[in-house]
Amino acid sequence: PPPLMSVDGPHRKRQRPQQRPASMRALRARLDGLREQVLDGRAEAVERQRALGKRTARERLDLLLDEDSFLEVDIYRRHQASGLKVSESRPHTDGVVAGSGTIDGRRVFVYAQDFTIFGGSLGAAHAAKIHKVMDLALNAGAPLIGLNDSGGARIQEGVPALDGYGGIFRRHVAASGIIPQISVILGPCAGGAAYSPALTDFVFMVRETAQMYLTGPDVIASVTGEQVSHQELGGADVHGTRSGVATFVHDDEESCLADVRYLVSILPPNNMEPAPEFPACDAERDERPRLAEIVPADLSKPYDMRAVLAEVVDDGEYLEIHEHWATNVVCALAHIDGRLVGVVGNQPAVLAGVLDIPASEKAARFVRFCDAFSIPLVTLVDVPGFLPGTGQEYDGIIRHGAKLLYAYCEATVPRIQVIVRKAYGGAYIVMDSRSVGTDLSLAWPTNEIAVLGAEGAVDVLFRRELAAAEDRVRLRGDLVAQYTEQLMHPQYAAERGLVDDVIDPAWTRAVVAKGLAMLRTKRKHAPRRKHGNIPL
Numbered sequence: 001p002p003p004l005m006s007v008d009g010p011h012r013k014r015q016r017p018q019q020r021p022a023s024m025r026a027l028r029a030r031l032d033g034l035r036e037q038v039l040d041g042r043a044e045a046v047e048r049q050r051a052l053g054k055r056t057a058r059e060r061l062d063l064l065l066d067e068d069s070f071l072e073v074d075i076y077r078r079h080q081a082s083g084l085k086v087s088e089s090r091p092h093t094d095g096v097v098a099g100s101g102t103i104d105g106r107r108v109f110v111y112a113q114d115f116t117i118f119g120g121s122l123g124a125a126h127a128a129k130i131h132k133v134m135d136l137a138l139n140a141g142a143p144l145i146g147l148n149d150s151g152g153a154r155i156q157e158g159v160p161a162l163d164g165y166g167g168i169f170r171r172h173v174a175a176s177g178i179i180p181q182i183s184v185i186l187g188p189c190a191g192g193a194a195y196s197p198a199l200t201d202f203v204f205m206v207r208e209t210a211q212m213y214l215t216g217p218d219v220i221a222s223v224t225g226e227q228v229s230h231q232e233l234g235g236a237d238v239h240g241t242r243s244g245v246a247t248f249v250h251d252d253e254e255s256c257l258a259d260v261r262y263l264v265s266i267l268p269p270n271n272m273e274p275a276p277e278f279p280a281c282d283a284e285r286d287e288r289p290r291l292a293e294i295v296p297a298d299l300s301k302p303y304d305m306r307a308v309l310a311e312v313v314d315d316g317e318y319l320e321i322h323e324h325w326a327t328n329v330v331c332a333l334a335h336i337d338g339r340l341v342g343v344v345g346n347q348p349a350v351l352a353g354v355l356d357i358p359a360s361e362k363a364a365r366f367v368r369f370c371d372a373f374s375i376p377l378v379t380l381v382d383v384p385g386f387l388p389g390t391g392q393e394y395d396g397i398i399r400h401g402a403k404l405l406y407a408y409c410e411a412t413v414p415r416i417q418v419i420v421r422k423a424y425g426g427a428y429i430v431m432d433s434r435s436v437g438t439d440l441s442l443a444w445p446t447n448e449i450a451v452l453g454a455e456g457a458v459d460v461l462f463r464r465e466l467a468a469a470e471d472r473v474r475l476r477g478d479l480v481a482q483y484t485e486q487l488m489h490p491q492y493a494a495e496r497g498l499v500d501d502v503i504d505p506a507w508t509r510a511v512v513a514k515g516l517a518m519l520r521t522k523r524k525h526a527p528r529r530k531h532g533n534i535p536l
């Protein structure tokens with residue numbers, strides 16, 4: 001039997017030389033015919049794609065990009081491999097449509113894997129096309145968007161396919177923090193291929209059709225005996241709620257690609273240019289009385305931090321990052337007075353807003369993204385502490401919590417902290433406190449900043465006295481009241497310069513907008529080093 005594959009090897013079929021037509025008209029007609037054939041694709045494969053509930057690569061690009069803006073590269077590229085299966089068919093594009101277009105008039109570079117050709121699998125030529133647009137994107141300082149729909153490494157090609165993936169991973173890392181990188185998963189994305197999205201800034205997934213996993217259900221069944229479906233293992237909801245691999249989850253390709261367009265339209269194109277600005281809207285004079293009604297003064301009562309967020313930002317509009325994962329912390333992109341900001345907020349409505357491992361990871365990655373792309377940070381604090389328990393400790397909350405601490409300490413963008421209610425212990429420090437480098441710290445009169453909550457503090461400080469007391473309950477109540485009055489009154493931190501002002505909640509939006517204006521020209525340069533060593 002012939003070998004499975006040999007690049008440019010002896011089994012490559014000789015191509016019959018084509019007769020060159022004599023006239024320009026005939027040459028153009030031949031070109032048109034060929035292009036049409038490439039654009040139309042194989043009818044039965046396109047039908048199958050539709051039957052799977054998926055659009056073709058070109059239909060997806062039509063939805064993603066501004067009309068008529070797409071400039072394709074390497075449309076005629078074909079694999080040069082030979083051997084079993086490979087040499088029989090050498091379709092143009094090699095299963096990926098690559099090039100550049102615009103979104104809202106702003107330049108982006110894209111590739112869309114075409115499942116109708118070799119299942120969108122990645123061989124050497126396919127990879128080289130992706131490398132090409134990645135290089136173009138980085139050199140042009142424009143966002144990169146990958147539409148993934150692929151069976152993974154092209155099995156027949158062997159190691160050149162793996163080499164192609166390595167080249168993609170290396171380029172993602174080289175472009176990280178320089179241009180925004182977005183992955184959209186619209187079909188299978190399995191095996192090592194999943195490390196491409198994993199290295200990008202945002203991952204979109206579509207329910208039912210998208211799947212991501214390192215080892216599929218069959219391998220799992222044979223290794224561990226576990227029975228699991230493709231969707232249960234790596235569907236959009238699993239990655240959007242449990243693993244945190246998917247940043248955004250959508251019901252269909254249309255809404256998914258519309259949201260990719262929206263995200264690109266608000267992001268800066270690269271780390272050297274600012275994000276697009278919207279018209280200023282007099283935020284510095286905008287009183288929001290509702291803010292004082294949303295948050296109960298009773299520290300133990302929950303509320304939805306997203307309602308606070310909506311009052312603080314322009315038009316109540318924000319794009320939530322990881323909306324369904326680690327929901328005890330809220331991360332969102334929004335505008336204040338027309339300028340893009342990243343907002344991080346504890347969420348008292350979920351787990352009382354504690355920080356745990358997923359929340360720390362989610363917020364840390366978001367803070368680092370904002371910092372890399374010069375997006376100012378606004379942090380809304382209402383946090384009782386880190387989640388206690390053996391589970392968290394054994395899984396390394398120390399290490400993971402340190403990621404968030406590291407991310408804030410490292411951030412050089414304008415930073416504003418708003419302490420809405422409680423902020424205790426290490427979690428107070430981590431949530432962009434003065435000590436880790438916030439530029440402006442504001443607190444509401446409901447703020448309660450302390451090493452521990454009053455009850456916990458009294459139990460530790462007065463253990464002996466409480467044990468010996470005749471009326472323990474009364475003594476404890478008195479001590480808690482004293483502790484609260486002396487160490488937890490709203491001005492305590494402000495008197496010590498750890499909070500810059502205690503503000504009326506209704507004026508939060510206005511004061512934050514003023515603070516952002518004040519910090520607009522902030523420049524901060526860290527000393528040179530190869531890179532820090534963030535606890536991973």
Ligand code: HXC
Pocket residue numbers: 117118119120121150151152153154155156162165166188190191192193
């Ligand atoms: C070559 C592939 C392929 C692959 C699919 N095809 N995956 N060809 N290499 N990796 C081809 C099929 O042969 C078929 O060709 C066509 O694509 C459609 O595939 P179907 O199986 O008919 O589609 P479907 O039933 O929808 O199943 C999709 C699938 C399945 C779940 C993705 O095709 C599959 O399991 N593929 C193999 C996945 C895999 O093991 N990949 C390698 C992973 S390891 P015809 O001619 O019949 O239309 C990896 C390493 C990367 O990727 C490492 C990076 C560091």
